[in-house]
Amino acid sequence: MSNNRFKIIGILFIALALFSACTKGLTKNPYASIDESQALLTSSDVESALVGTYAQLCKGYVYGGDIFVYSELLGDDGNIAWSGTYQGMTQIFNKNIPVNNDFVEGTWLASYNTINVANNVLSALDKVTEANRNRVEGGAKFIRGSLLFDLVRLYAKPWNDGSPASNDGVPIILTPTRSITEASYVARNKVSEVYTQVIKDLTEAESLLPADNSFFANKSAAAGMLARVYLQQGDYANAASAADRVINSGSNSLTSDYASAFPYNPNNPNQVVGNTTEDVFAMQVNTTQGVNDFATFFSQAGRGDIEIVPSYFSDYEQNDQRPSQAFYQASGSIYCGKFDMLYGAVHIIRLAEMYLIRGESNFRLAPASPIGGVPAVDDINTIRERAGLAPIADNALTLDKIILERSHELSFEGFKLHDAKRLQKSILGIAWNDPHLIFPIPDREIKVNKNLTQNAGY
């Protein structure tokens, strides 16, 4: 048995080597992600985070379009036949939204997710090179301000309902989340506080952003969003002057005809289509990034869930080109054709809206001299003439006509609900300030965060 000694020694040696060889393998680093401490070290890191903010903004639940489609469904007063199978959308269309509605939850989560990325960008501005710093800060503030505005007008009482200083708005989040602490369990800010923050963010964005910024938000985008905010508040002087700044910036021009504002290529419906000259701000969509949910729900190339009922066209004038240029009939149904390119940019602010805001505001401010020096009727006629209609005479212009013009020009682009609230128009017998026309705070959020209060009626 003398060789046994060598056997034992040999095997123990091998065993020892095997036993100790593997501890190094316990440290594994991810390949497709990086540690958060490595994420925001250089100017280019922070700029990439700003692009990441746009990417989150372009998700379907937010500026990919849902947030505007809700307005058309919840605000619909009989112009739409909904035949979709997304039950959450059906509930919104029926104006009977359960607190666990998946779209209500999805938009809330996606909005604050985007805001958190924006806040990360804003937290690391010191890393950004001088030359780019304003542009980066302005971009993040534009996105944060815009989303807070959309959240407050969907999830809280309208500005013009009672006292915005006492009505609950939505939580304002201004710092990035690194860990969940007591402070993460936020309460709702008041409606007026949210509007104040929105205006602050957008005003700063307007001053920081360059006039030309490719398809990213520029000065005009921030001013255009401000004009929309002021109009919602009924602050017509500020609305008119913000709209005036966009019109006079020269960055944009109306397309020659209405159809050209909504490009469609029947030969290649999957073509990627960017901004038109009229797009003050639009979300870019291509085959792998972003989504155009207007197309998803309105277009036959998408799900085709939204049909337009024939009676909708009854209040259009005879020569109006818009019904024929923006709508089409297929298999006995009428569809809105503004969004037929699946990879077309999502129109967020068109220049036409600015003319309508300036015109309406100046009309309301009369007899004060018009802001921008252009009489209200000229702005309305700019829109009318592009649609092939005869100009309207100054003395024939009424507020109703302006509102009608606005509803035709901006039809199904996401203005329906918020205009009804602003104008205090009831919808299918439901009062403009009825709780049914306000989203509930998502059930999951109420359950997770005891500091949040639910809206009345839910």
Next chain:
Amino acid sequence: MAAFKKLTGLLWSLLLLTTLSVQAQTREISGRITDQKDGLPLAGVTVTVKGTSVSTATGADGTFSLKIPSGAKTLVISSVGYAQQEVAVYDNISVSLTVGESALSEVVVVGYGTKIKRDITGSVAKVGAKELGNTPATSFESALQGRAAGVQVEQQNGKLGQGIKVRIRGASSVSAGNEPLYVVDGVPVTTTDLSSNGAQTSPLADLNTNDIESIEVLKDASSAAIYGSQASNGVVLITTKRGKAGKSKIDFGFFSGVQEPTHLRSFMNAQQFVDYSRQAAVGAGKYEYRLGYWNTEQEGIDWWTNYVESRLKRYSAGNDDYKTYKVNTDWQKEAFQPAPITQYDLSLSGGNEKTTFYMAGQYLDQTGIAKNNSLKRYNGRLNIDHKLNNWLSAGMNMAFSRTLNFRVSNDNAFSTPLQSVALSPITPLIDPRTGLISGELDPETGVPNTNYPVYYNPMLSVKGAYYNTFVNRILGNVYGQAQIMKGLSFRTEFGMDQLNQTEEAYYGPITVRNTQYPRGGGFTSADQILNYNTNNFFRYFTKIKEDHDIDVVAGMSYQDQNHFSQGATAESFPSSAYKKLTSAGTKTDATSTETEFSFLSYFSRLNYKFKNRYLLALSGRYDASSRFGPNSRWGFFPAASAGWILSEEKFLADSKWLSFLKVKASYGLTGNAGIGNYPWQGLWTGDGAYASIPGQRPSQLSNPDLKWETTASADFGVEFGIIKNRVTAEVDYYFRDTKDLLLAVEVPGTSGFSSQIRNLGKLNNKGFEFSINSENIVTKNFRWTTNLNFAMNKNTITDLKGQELGIGNVNRAREGQPLGVFVAREFAGADPATGDAIWYKNTKDASGKIDRTPTSDYNEAADVVIGNPNPDFIYGMRNNFNYKGLELDVFIQGVHGNKIYDGGGQYMSASGSNGFDNQTTDQLNAWKNPGDKTMVPEARTFQANGTDPSSRWLYDGSYLRIKQLTLGYNLPKNVLAKIKLERAKVYVRGQNLFTFTNYKGWDPEVNADYQASNINQGVDFYSVPQLRTIIFGVSIGL
């Protein structure tokens, strides 16, 4: 030294190492051991002199010779898979062994070794080759269903190779893994689901069930804790077949048969659908008038009737045929196809004293019942064992497989065949306007229809699309084993599981309505998982002074897995003849990523047996994983157990009826690390590109203290045998308390995140299980045996710190309730006055009293627990009858007390108020007139009358199945001799032959594949039913 005689595998079974030379010898006896069934010699049978370590093994011809001490009186004869026998000593002994599945001498594989069942103090269930073999099921877990107490097996649906849920003594985790650890011949195998189409596949489907010798399920902490951090959900040890020294065997097997759905549902026919749609139009008009949308009721009715008639005409291919119900398409029938199944097996095995081998190949060709679904699988295996010299042996197991799974879409896709049931019976399969499949071409536009039929026609995907998942896999290990000295051995194993999977999808232009690819599109992906491990351990056993048996195992193990994956999508092909991405006009996306994890472990186990009746086992494992942060990377998982064989005691030794009695108890800790990789790190991800400009975003919150989820388990059991162990039984009571749950904790969405992985919460499982094996009648020509197992488990989540998971779904994880409990409004039927759907309010008033008044306002009613998807108990029973060569085997299996939520109900059983989906015939019972009492609210086109989630679609999911029924005939010897065969058997086998259930859907064994998770259980959603299969088979041995 004359020789150390090696006894290899048999040695393991006795845990003894013996030398012949050191014993005093007085005489030599010889004998021959045969198989009682066929009289053939049995090689490798262990013959031991009782009460000593003197033993030998039979040779290839079944003979042995043994020098025995003078005082020897009794020989113990044992062999794996046969009942142990004791016989008086005499020369030229001739013994025939009977197959003894229930025998206490049975060898049971445990972690890093084997034990005989008698000496086990933990809880281990064993299922053998005989029960598993030739089951017409794609994956071996299906064959395991109902065979072992406390092991719940549930196949998601009847698609081939799809996900299978296995729960051993209940679910131990909420967010981390709940599937057991699978170890094949010492290699922990890859079970990662790599499917990209939203429905899980089971990587275990790559294994050949006929290669499996036995499956041992380690259920309690004592048996499983040696697998430490991966053992909380139990461990399934799979041992493949090995060759035996002796005559070479050739076995050929073949079976072929047909499969069909276990059950079909009843949908409206053309006339019912048309009438019902019109009724719904009237309902919608009346309802909207009531809401004030119309000036008169008739106005509303007219508008909706007009609308519905125009839609009916559209869905009737644009003609008036629907008015006469001329077309009456059974769309459910169109979802299915004839489904043959065929399998061929060939195996060779044998060897000599030095080298043994087992080699086998299999070809499975299975067509699924869902249109376009089929699977082909090729398997090969070679297991070799070789003794290099008297102290060193080595071997290798190597298996390869190629699985071609031609799949269908997940249950939630318009393109999955069974969603065809939503289409209108008035819609013809072939559109008379074009002569093509309905929806394929709109003659007005020249492209596929966009709003005809009512939804995308899944038959277009059958014709114009495919989704293929192909797997190439190599699984195997090499080992070396050295006998260092008497009783001490060292074994080293290096194992590898290499899984390569490619997926390829093609969507032709006719699928544009579903895929939005007007000129076709496609997708490919490739995954490579390299999973290697090494086990190195010493084993020492000794017997001290007759009374003390000691068996020690100590070693280490390391596992490392790397997963690399890539994918690409493209669209627009020159024509539908081109299907590969290279021909696509637009390359739309490309991805690649990689992820890794590792485990390093040190383990030890001590077994001590005193006087052959007092048993003690201690084990511990010290484990580290890359998945946890440096703060808490290591964990320790100890276990202890003890047993007492009372029947060895004097006071019971003479009992006439009680032949065996053992009590046992165990307690220990196991862990769970079944979460994704890198869960503790705060991460950013570079997937934030916008308009082709790269971007990044935060993707995960950090938690450097993240650590193991730990389960403390206790098991108390009794095993007994009566009437010479003809009836043996095992009864176990256990509880398992899990703490530090690895939980995806929901956080306020305002933080920018929706959840974070934390150690939070507790849950427990309590249960009781028993199994009985009985040889009811054993005569020369007739044998009747029964195996029965039963298990009840109660799962309760005890602490989630007040939060609830799964909000937004019907299944929840809620404190005080079992995992996955159904939470929704409680449906109260139709308001007799209005036909509105009503729900019980179930709200608490100030005094805490529950308000049971019904309301038609969904938001006014509270969510309540409406049912539990977990069964109260599960069971299986097998009866086997043998008469001469004739064999009848009847196996029933069942689950009881669980509920099923039919998620498709909100479309197909929804009072026709949620679109134009064809309805199940039970909806004909809808409310019509004031005073009607019914559970089906008024039919109202698009008015969503009671379509929100509620107990409206909750059903009892209990079932009892004739799981398997086999009638076989073994050809008699004289016939075999004439045709020169050793063995030949013909059989007819039925799988899922009959199902007894009250469930109204397709099949009660279901979980919608697109959403299946720990929490989401027991949901049906257009899920393909299970397969009823009848096969005819032959097995021939040379």
